[in-house]
Structures are given as C-alpha cells and as structure tokens.
Amino acid sequence: MADAKVIPFDDDRSRTGGPARPARRRPSGGGGRGPTAASAVGTAAVSALPGQQDASKQPQGPQRAGQQGVEPDGRGGWDRRIAGGLAFLRRRVTGEYDVDEFGYDEELTDQVLMSMLRPVYEKYFRVEVKGIENIPSEGGALIVSNHSGTLPLDGLMLQVAVHDNHPAGRHLRLLAADLVFMLPVVNELARKAGHTLACAEDAERLLRRGEVVGVMPEGFKGIGKPFGERYKLQRFGRGGFVSTALRAGVPIIPCSIVGAEEIYPMIGNSKTLARLLGFPYFPITPTFPWLGPLGAVPLPTKWTIQFGEPISTSGYPVEAAEDPMLMFNLTDQVREQIQHTLYKLLVQRRSVFF
Amino acid sequence: MLVTGAARQLGGRFVRRIQRDPGVDRVIAVDAVAPGHGLGDADFVTADIRQPAIARVLAEHSVDTVVHLDVSAKAVGTGGRTTVKETNVIGTMQLLGACQKAPSVRRLVVKSSTNVYGSAPRDPAVFTETTPPKSLPSGGFAKDAVEVEGYVRGFARRRPDVAVCVLRFANILGPQADSPLADYLSLPVLPTVFGYDPRLQFVHEDDVVDVLGVASGEPRRGTLNSGTFNIAGDGVLLLSQCSRRLGRPTMPLLLPAVTWVGQALRTVGMTDFSPEQIRLLTHGRVVSTVQMRETLGFHPRFSTAETFAEFAGSQGPGLLPPEAVGRAVDRLAAMPFAAAGGDAAGITGAGDTEPAPSAR
Numbered sequence: 001m002a003d004a005k006v007i008p009f010d011d012d013r014s015r016t017g018g019p020a021r022p023a024r025r026r027p028s029g030g031g032g033r034g035p036t037a038a039s040a041v042g043t044a045a046v047s048a049l050p051g052q053q054d055a056s057k058q059p060q061g062p063q064r065a066g067q068q069g070v071e072p073d074g075r076g077g078w079d080r081r082i083a084g085g086l087a088f089l090r091r092r093v094t095g096e097y098d099v100d101e102f103g104y105d106e107e108l109t110d111q112v113l114m115s116m117l118r119p120v121y122e123k124y125f126r127v128e129v130k131g132i133e134n135i136p137s138e139g140g141a142l143i144v145s146n147h148s149g150t151l152p153l154d155g156l157m158l159q160v161a162v163h164d165n166h167p168a169g170r171h172l173r174l175l176a177a178d179l180v181f182m183l184p185v186v187n188e189l190a191r192k193a194g195h196t197l198a199c200a201e202d203a204e205r206l207l208r209r210g211e212v213v214g215v216m217p218e219g220f221k222g223i224g225k226p227f228g229e230r231y232k233l234q235r236f237g238r239g240g241f242v243s244t245a246l247r248a249g250v251p252i253i254p255c256s257i258v259g260a261e262e263i264y265p266m267i268g269n270s271k272t273l274a275r276l277l278g279f280p281y282f283p284i285t286p287t288f289p290w291l292g293p294l295g296a297v298p299l300p301t302k303w304t305i306q307f308g309e310p311i312s313t314s315g316y317p318v319e320a321a322e323d324p325m326l327m328f329n330l331t332d333q334v335r336e337q338i339q340h341t342l343y344k345l346l347v348q349r350r351s352v353f354f
Numbered sequence: 355m356l357v358t359g360a361a362r363q364l365g366g367r368f369v370r371r372i373q374r375d376p377g378v379d380r381v382i383a384v385d386a387v388a389p390g391h392g393l394g395d396a397d398f399v400t401a402d403i404r405q406p407a408i409a410r411v412l413a414e415h416s417v418d419t420v421v422h423l424d425v426s427a428k429a430v431g432t433g434g435r436t437t438v439k440e441t442n443v444i445g446t447m448q449l450l451g452a453c454q455k456a457p458s459v460r461r462l463v464v465k466s467s468t469n470v471y472g473s474a475p476r477d478p479a480v481f482t483e484t485t486p487p488k489s490l491p492s493g494g495f496a497k498d499a500v501e502v503e504g505y506v507r508g509f510a511r512r513r514p515d516v517a518v519c520v521l522r523f524a525n526i527l528g529p530q531a532d533s534p535l536a537d538y539l540s541l542p543v544l545p546t547v548f549g550y551d552p553r554l555q556f557v558h559e560d561d562v563v564d565v566l567g568v569a570s571g572e573p574r575r576g577t578l579n580s581g582t583f584n585i586a587g588d589g590v591l592l593l594s595q596c597s598r599r600l601g602r603p604t605m606p607l608l609l610p611a612v613t614w615v616g617q618a619l620r621t622v623g624m625t626d627f628s629p630e631q632i633r634l635l636t637h638g639r640v641v642s643t644v645q646m647r648e649t650l651g652f653h654p655r656f657s658t659a660e661t662f663a664e665f666a667g668s669q670g671p672g673l674l675p676p677e678a679v680g681r682a683v684d685r686l687a688a689m690p691f692a693a694a695g696g697d698a699a700g701i702t703g704a705g706d707t708e709p710a711p712s713a714r
Contacts, residue, residue: 086687093683094676095598101590101640102479103553181475181637184549184609191551201478201485 102202103191106171113193114160120153121160124300125259129165131307137168140207140250141310143214144241144334146233146257146342147222150264150283152176153298154257158214159193161305173206174214175199179279200244207248214255215241217331224281226269230261231346233339239331242313243321246330251310254334256341259303262352264288301352304345308337355570356417358403358449359424359465360393361385363530368423368563370394377571382415384408385424386441403445409452416458421570422449423465425502427495427534427628435494442498443505450509453516461517463569464506468522468555468584468641469496473633479553482642483522483582494630495534503582517580519569524586524641527661528559529668534631536665542673544597545615548606552593552638555586558656558664565652577651584641587658593635596662601672601679609636 088111091097099105121127135141145158155174162172175198181187196202198215206213216222221234245252268284288295311334320326355372359365360383369383373394381396383389388400397415401407403424412420425442446464453459471477472487491497503520510518525535538544565585573579597604607615612632620628646652656664 083687086683090680090683093598093679095595096676097595099553099590099592099595101553103551103590103592103638105592178476184547186549187475188549188551191553196479197476199478201482202480205480 099192102173102194102196102206104173104194105192106194109171109193113189114163117156117160118164121157121164124298125157125263125303127157127161127259127303127305129161129305129307131309132162132165134253134307134310135162135166135170135212136251136310137166137170138210140210140248141212141253142203142207142241142245142248142250143172143212143253143255143307144338145214145216145255146231146338147216147218148225148230148257149260149298150223150266150285151298152216152223153263154260155195155214155216157260157303158255158257158305162212162214170212172214173211175203175216177219200240203241203244204248207244207250217241220280224266224269224283227261227265227267231258231342233335233342236331236335239327242327242330242334246313246316246321247318249314251312251314252330252334253310254308254337254341256306256308256338256345257303258306258342258345258349259301259352262301263298265299299353302349302354304349306341306345308341311337355380355419355421356382356384356412356415357396357421357423358384358445359422359426360396360398361387361389362423362426363391363532364526364559364562365389365423366391366393367559368421368566369396371563372421372567372570375567375571380415382411382417384411403449404440406448406452408448409455412452412456412459417456418458419461419463419570420449420453420459421463421465421566422446423566425465425467425499427467427469428532438495439498442495443501446502446505450505454509454513459513459516461519461570462506462509463519463521463566464502465566466503466520466522466582467495467499468524468586468639469630469634470499470503470522471639471641472496473552473630473637473639475637477637477639480640480642481584483584483645491630494628496630519580520582521565521569522582522584522641523562524555524557524584524639526559526562527556527665529664531559531665534628535634538631538635539596539600539602539665540669541619542602544593544602544604545612546593546597546604546606547612547632547636548608550636550638552635553590553640554593554596554634554638554658555590555640556658556661556665557585557587557654558661561585561587561654561656561661564655565646565650568650568652574651578649581645581649583646583650583652584643585646585652585654586641586643587654587656587661588643589658590640591658591662593638598679599662599676600666600669601675603672603674 088107091107097105097107135143143158143162145154148154155176159172159174162170171194174193174195176190176195178197180190180195181197196206198219203213203215217236217239218234219237225232225234242252264283264285266283266285270282270284274280274282285295287297311330313330316326355378357365357369357372360369362385365383365385366389369381370393372378373381373396383393383396383398384401384403385398386400386402386404389398399411401411411417424445426438428438453462468481469491470487471481471485472489472491474487474489476488478485491500506518506520510516526533527536562585568574569579569583571579591599594604612635613629616628616632
C-alpha cells in the first residue's frame with residue numbers, strides 16, 4: 001500500500017482502521033459476500049467428494065451392497081452429473097445448440113468457459129465482490145468499469161463475478177476492442193463468451209434486449225498504462241457509453257476493480273515491437289518477456305470488485321443524448337465515482353497480495 | 355410483369371409461382387439462354403439484358419413491373435467471372451436504362467445480397483439496412499451487388515414515380531440451391547479458417563420466392579414494399595454447428611493457406627472460393643430483419659436452422675453423420691454402466707473429473 005500514492009481523504013476510516021480490520025479480515029477469510037455463492041458451489045463439490053473417496057476405497061472390500069446403502073445421494077449426484085455431461089457432449093458433437101445473433105453460446109459459456117475461469121477467480125485472485133445488489137435483477141444496465149492489467153483479465157473476472165454472485169445469475173455481455181475480433185482463436189472464444197465489438201450499435205442492441213452490458217471506456221489507454229500510473233483513471237474515451245445508455249434508457253453502474261493493476265507490473269513498453277506486431281502496446285514487466293511463457297503468469301494479487309450506486313438515466317429526454325455538455329458532465333460523474341471508490345478500496349486494502 | 359434471370363432455378367420457380375397470382379395478367383420471362391425447366395404459361399423471350407434490345411421487349415409488352423433477378427454470384431452453365439460480372443453490372447445498367455425510357459413501368463424489384471455489407475472485424479455484430487460498411491468489398495460478387503445497388507438508387511432518383519424495392523438476401527439455401535456457399539457446404543471436408551467461427555444466416559428458397567411475390571405486388575394494408583430490406587431467416591448458425599449438423603468434418607487452415615486452397619479449388623472448378631467468401635467464412639455476417647417484419651410485413655416460414663436442416667437433408671450423409679456421432683456418445687454413456695454392472699460407473703465417473711465440471 002505504501003507504494004501506491006493514495007490520498008487518505010477519508011479520515012475516520014484511517015483512524016478506525018485498526019478496529020475495522022478484523023471485521024474485514026473475516027470476509028476475506030471465507031465468509032464474505034464474494035465467496036458465498038462460490039462456497040455454495042464448493043460445498044456441493046465437498047459433499048460429493050467424500051462419496052468419491054469412499055467409493056475409491058471400497059473396491060478393495062465387499063462393496064456392492066454396502067456402497068449403495070452408504071452413499072445413495074452421492075452416487076445419484078454423480079450419475080446425474082455424468083448423464084448431464086454426456087448429454088452436453090452429445091448436443092455439442094451434433095451441433096444441436098443455439099447461439100444468439102452475437103454468437104453468444106450460453107451453454108458453452110456456463111458449462112465450460114466459466115468453469116475454466118472459476119478456479120482463477122476463486123483461488124488465484126480470490127475476488128471479493130461488493131455491492132452486487134446495485135445490478136438490477138432484470139432489464140438492461142450498463143456496467144462501467146476501470147480497465148487495467150496489461151491483459152484484459154479484469155473483464156473476464158468481472159464476467160464471472162456478475163454471474164456467480166448475482167442472485168438472478170445474470171450474464172454480463174462485455175464490449176471488447178476491435179483487436180480482440182481480429183485475432184484468431186481469441187475472437188472465436190470472445191464471441192462465444194458473449195462479448196461483442198465496442199460500438200454504439202452493438203451496445204444499444206444488447207441494452208435494448210435487456211442485457212447487462214459491461215464496458216471499460218478507458219480502453220487501451222487504461223489497460224496499457226505503465227505501473228507508475230496505476231489506479232489513475234485515464235480519459236473515458238469520448239463518453240459514447242453515456243449517450244448509448246441514455247438512448248437505451250438504462251442505468252449506469254460504476255464499477256471499481258482493485259487488484260488487477262498489479263498482476264503484470266508494466267515497467268516498459270516496447271513501441272517498436274508493438275508497431276511490428278500491430279498491437280497498441282507491447283508490455284515489458286519484470287518477468288516478461290525475460291522468462292518466456294513463465295513470465296506471462298500473472299502475480300497472485302487479491303482483487304476487490306465494487307459495484308457502485310446506479311446512476312439513473314431515465315429522467316432525461318430523448319434529445320439529451322445529443323447534448324455534448326450533458327454527456328461530458330455525466331461521463332465525469334461516472335469517472336469521479338469510480339476513481340473515488342478506487343481510492344477508498346485502496347485505503348482499505350491491507351496488502352496487494354492478501 | 356417482366357422477370358429477368360428466368361433460366362436460373364430461382365427465376366424459374368418465381369415465374370411459375372407468380373403467374374398463379376390473380377393480380378398478374380402476363381409474365382414475360384427473360385434470359386440470355388433458354389431455361390432447362392418449364393415456365394408454365396409465361397412467355398419466354400430470349401434476350402440478353404446486356405444488349406439494348408431489352409428496351410424493345412419492355413415497350414412491346416408495356417411491362418408495368420420489372421423483377422430483376424439476374425444478379426448472381428454464379429454463372430449459368432459455363433462462363434467465367436467476367437461474364438457474371440458483365441451480366442450483373444452491365445445488364446443492370448441496360449435494364450435500368452430501358453426502364454427509365456419505358457413510361458409503363460411502375461414497380462421495380464431488384465435481388466441484391468447482404469454481401470454488400472462486406473465482412474470485417476470492425477463491423478458491428480448485426481447489420482441494419484442503414485449500416486455503412488466499414489470496408490467496401492474489393493471485388494467479386496459483393497462489389498457487383500454494391501454497384502448494382504448504386505445504379506438502382508440513381509434510377510430511383512430519376513424516376514420517383516417508380517416504386518423501387520431492393521431485397522438483400524442472406525445466403526440462399528434449400529434443396530436445390532446453387533450458390534457458392536451451397537457448393538462449399540457440399541464439399542466432403544470443409545476447409546475452415548483456423549481460429550474463427552463465423553456466424554451465418556440462411557434464407558430458404560421458398561421464402562425467397564414468397565418475398566419476391568410480396569415485393570412485386572401491391573403493398574398489403576399497413577405495409578410498405580418499396581425501399582431496401584434485409585431478408586434472412588430467424589436465428590444464427592455458427593459454421594462449426596453447420597459442419598456438425600451436416601456431418602462433414604472441418605479442416606482448420608491458417609488464413610493464408612485457406613486462400614491457397616480456395617485458389618486450388620477454383621482452378622479445379624469445384625467451387626468458387628472467392629476472397630469475399632473467405633472473408634464471410636472468417637468473420638461471418640448477421641443482418642437485422644426488423645424492417646422485413648415490420649415495414650415489409652413478411653414473416654419467413656423457415657428459420658436459419660430449419661433452412662439448414664432442409665439443405666442438409668438434401669445433401670445426403672457426410673463422413674461423420676450427426677446420428678452416428680450421437681450414437682457413439684450414447685454408447686460411451688452406456689459403456690461403463692453396462693461393463694461393471696452399474697456400480698463401477700459411479701467410481702469411474704467419480705474418478706474422471708472431466709464430465710463433472712461441465713455438468714455443473
């Protein structure tokens with residue numbers, strides 16, 4: 001914390017920092033709002049695990065009658081899971097599944113992509129989520145978040161955070177840069193995970209369909225900024241996200257992500273290599289590219305994702321979306337709120353890694 | 355009513371269909387070559403729309419509705435890309451010139467294609483009729499379609515009394531489809547672009563004929579049938595889904611290699627694997643059909659998936675028929691249960707963590 005230049009503007013908090021600490025330790029210990037949904041999944045897995053161990057021990061002894069008596073629930077659960085898995089496999093190999101017009105493959109995302117991201121989310125970055133109740137249970141909403149970390153892992157974690165923590169299990173539809181859709185493999189996965197190009201048409205279409213859309217207006221300026229500028233919000237594009245939200249009449253939910261800045265401390269930027277490869281920046285971190293692929297492993301920082309109070313856009317008339325002054329004001333309001341929350345979370349944070 | 359491109363499968367079907375319409379007195383079918391299929395009671399006139407003679411045909415029969423279907427990606431019979439391009443572009447110019455001189459013409463329907471939007475990573479996911487393409491097609495049929503639409507717009511300006519309807523069809527598919535994409539999907543092994551899974555939309559031939567009927571007649575109450583409309587079936591299929599439903603294995607190739615394979619296949623004459631087609635198979639294309647539903651008042655009978663199922667049914671089984679693959683999975687499901695009298699299933703399954711997370 002000492003290294004991040006934070007203005008301790010919240011005096012009472014820093015004074016009551018001592019007593020408040022144990023209270024905060026508890027959530028990170030495993031009881032907080034973040035891990036609740038996760039632990040529900042975890043307990044399900046745990047309840048099944050003893051069954052598995054029992055079963056694997058029992059083949060040595062006489063098992064047939066015994067096992068069925070001992071673990072009927074665990075057995076049934078596993079059978080169901082296997083049957084579900086095979087049904088899933090069958091649908092996949094015969095192509096009998098649906099995608100929406102953006103190429104979003106809900107089944108694949110829920111069953112495979114999310115399952116692959118979840119360990120990273122739960123075990124590696126130990127993401128703590130606050131203010132999930134600010135996301136409405138139905139209808140469109142635009143989540144506006146800061147962007148950092150050299151690689152857009154924060155977007156993926158945000159997607160898992162919204163889906164796993166929200167009581168309605170809402171799916172976040174992220175808006176991604178055009179580079180994502182130019183790269184092979186990446187574009188395919190991004191489309192299937194429900195991401196689409198960050199342009200007003202797509203965003204408005206999704207919002208009008210009542211989806212929760214995530215956008216990171218800082219773009220490459222935010223994600224590719226040097227380590228020294230961490231947690232300093234960059235310019236929020238041209239504020240196109242505000243006019244889109246206004247036109248669609250959906251609330252804007254500011255979101256602050258703490259922890260993603262430190263996963264790849266970018267100490268340099270090789271402009272030549274970036275230009276050569278056609279990327280907006282080419283990061284040089286203490287480990288990358290020196291250690292090769294090993295250097296691409298992110299640092300296991302502790303993350304906090306805080307969703308702020310929604311900013312309603314329903315009170316404005318239709319033509320307000322054409323008013324540049326109002327757009328700038330609203331953009332600034334969103335930006336300030338995210339920056340403010342970032343500082344607040346940084347003050348509360350005990351260390352980068354715990 | 356005058357219909358161009360009658361020698362094609364689609365033109366022939368439309369001619370046969372439209373003469374049953376009570377509002378249509380007479381149908382004059384025009385093409386440069388005689389059709390191989392019957393045209394019913396329609397008068398067939400052998401005329402090349404690339405020649406000024408078409409104006410005489412228009413005047414002679416005092417045509418009031420012109421349906422221009424001779425805009426295609428594929429030549430009839432032999433004839434290379436040059437002939438196709440000439441028919442598309444020069445033919446349209448001549449036909450429109452003739453229409454402009456013919457005072458009897460009241461309605462013009464032009465078959466175009468969603469190819470005019472191009473296909474680029476920077477495009478929005480869904481095109482509406484007003485979306486400007488980020489990158490104009492550099493050549494091939496897509497460029498033809500863009501030019502044809504340009505001429506049609508010019509004609510609409512010069513003859514404001516003529517109701518002009520441009521129908522941008524998504525990939526037309528059906529049991530008898532003859533389009534480059536249908537040829538591609540008939541290959542035993544589908545070469546695909548590695549790392550891309552394009553979104554595709556299809557429209558059924560029957561729906562094409564129906565919507566042409568809607569556009570060439572008087573508009574129904576509360577609808578408007580002049581303007582530009584995207585015509586596509588509901589829903590979207592990914593190329594990977596298509597290949598699995600067809601039962602044809604894919605062969606992912608790196609982008610440059612796809613271009614070579616495309617050229618090779620074109621040289622052999624198996625399929626017209628043009629650059630624009632490769633772009634379609636890389637980035638895909640989806641159009642919005644809201645205008646079609648709300649303004650034109652047309653509701654297609656076949657969704658994209660149903661259209662594809664019809665097409666797949668006409669294709670015969672591929673190397674990996676979905677039923678066989680499905681059965682293989684079923685056998686896999688039955689195997690451990692049957693092998694160890696049921697109990698071992700739980701154990702092998704529990705030890706094998708693979709299905710567990712995916713079943714979650």
